[in-house]
Amino acid sequence: MRSPLIYLLERRLVNNVKRFVRSPLRLILSLVVIGMLFFTVFAGNSEEPDASELRDPNELYAIAFVLYSFVFLAIANNGFSKGATMFSMADVNLVFTAPFRRQRVLFYGLTQQLGSSLLVGLFLLFQYTMLHRTYGITYIHLIWLFLGYSLSVFCGQLTAMVVYTLTSSSEQRRRNVKLACYGVLGVIAAAIILSLLGDRATLLPAAVNLAVTTLAWFPVSGWLSHAAAGLCTGNFVAVLTGTLGTCAFIGLLTFLVTRSDTDYYEDVLGLTETTHRMKAAAKQGGMSFTSTKLYRRKGSLKKGWGADVLFHKHNLENSREDTLYLSLSMLIFIVVSILFSLIMREAGIAAGFSFAVYMLMFAVSLGRMPKELPRPYIYLIPEPPFKKLFWSIAESLPKLALYSLLCFAPIALICGLSAAETVLCTLAGFSFAYLFLSGFVLVERVFSGLTVRALELVFFFITMVLLAAPGIVLAAIFNTMGVTILSSDATIFLAMLACNSLIATIVLYLCRNMLAYAELNNL
């Protein structure tokens, strides 16, 4: 007789597939995603890159190492605080209480976690065009990179769960393990920095070399990026050792959990309940509390009267959620954008600027407005809708201005632009931030009623591309016609600045009544 746990996994998978097929919206979404995937392959393969212009693929594997390390360590770090869970509330109520051996339940959890980890890395598959043209990789290489990312997420989750399970019974033990882990990582980081000190001109090649050689020994992220690099270069020993190392790591952690005296049911219960509450609340539009740590600060809500109280409230909330003015995510986006422009310096400002604008799209969505919309108060407040709209996005504007300054100015300087061009580059970057902010409002206005959030995300990207297109087209026309103000780069920035600002203002004006009512049936 088939195991009930296998039956459960199978039925959930089949029913989820059916749900996609039966829902027109989900079906459209699937087709759009598949279509976009084909498009990236088609667009990438439409023009074979000149082998002499390809960049060193080791750069890509060094980037993969950094990315894998970041997700692996960031997720694993949760083991020192809230732990990790691979189970849903239904699992807790129905599977944990059923007469199954704990090991079997753990394997069940691991299997479903592996499935969800695969979904997390899907975004990588859309990078084919850029990666194929820059590094000449094939789709097989990309799938390997994608699997490496998903496995890093999976291993991060498993590590967090194991660390939490083994240390939750004793605060002292947890502190010691934490200290030991942080100590080892600190020593490795110091060694990396020391080995890279020297000629600035060779900094990047030296860092790349370090990432694909010595750091290939680093658990999980090093092994997986090493395996990916091995596939590209035909070094199958590297593929085998990297893969086997990761499998052994997973096996070891699983063994530790099953052999430990601690009851992992209890350890995952708290976080499972919290996650369930968050999901349920987000679905019903109620208390969509996150697991964000709140930093209690002095300060209270003593300013504002009417709609502008929203602005002061948002600032107060921000100061409690982040220790710095810009959130950690924003700072990461800035660093990643600058690193990208550093790597792509030879390709000119266009590559760095485009990538920074792409990252900016995500930075814009970090504002407080999206968190405000699912709650009823903003609609109930007796103030004109446009006033409420303005004050609800007002908190984002100075943040995005600072973000633009910290992100686009260094990129312009890295690419060797003049002072005037750097200023215009920064302003053009901010104009995209303003444009995306208005686009965000537009998406909320038009697509907020969609029940499939992923489809809303697709429309979000399409809307942003459509809004940004006129500025880019205008810049291209000026460039083709040879219109020059200051310089060709300055002209392009000016065209985008003017066009984006105009479109963003028009969009906000058209959405001025957005907060008159919600039309959300989840409040």
Next chain:
Amino acid sequence: MLDIRHVTKRYGKLVANHDISFSVDEGKIAILMGPNGAGKSTIIKCIAGLLRFEGEITIGGFPNKSIEAKKLLGYVPEMPALYEALTVAEHLEFLRRTYKVPEDKPYTDALLERFELYEKRDTLAKELSKGMQQKLSILCALTIRPRAIIFDEPLVGLDPYAIRELTKLFRELREAGVAQLISTHMISTVEDYWDVVHIMNKGEFAATRYNNECHEQSLEELFFQLTGEDGKPITGEKEES
């Protein structure tokens, strides 16, 4: 105070509310009852100005989406919708300022005391239990001193003490002339203070009963008679007030 005229709400082909009409006068308590999916929350959200609808809704004579109407209305949602990074006291301060209500510390403190939140006034909403979040959600609606107030399942999650305080509050608000519309499943808790009950089924009013009329059936008996197992009204004419 609350006037709902021929309101129909559709979600695509699904008619969530069909031609609903009723009113709630000042100092009256109207109860909305009905099985799950009857359309109670939908009509409440229409009145609160959160949904588009066909028909007409006025609050104090003003269209419900006007600023004047919003000033008069308090709304307690079914799920507490609070801000995780604000304390209990800051929630009340936020709403007082956005509604431009003059500061009245004794009133605010009395509300906090009454619902056992005074000691928790500097606690972040995130750190409150589910029941306390519900209490805070109720206080958010009361702090703006509304002339009409809508409660969507206000008793869910409350402890017996809070239920007693809230039912006392319903009566006090009635004495103060506030129009109240309360949606609830808990028939027994409304037996002794309602003025009018609307029983909803499948998006329509299956019956309306006034407390000042003589009835042979209890509210509970009538409810189960009208919302039988198959969800169809078994007996009784469909009424609208």
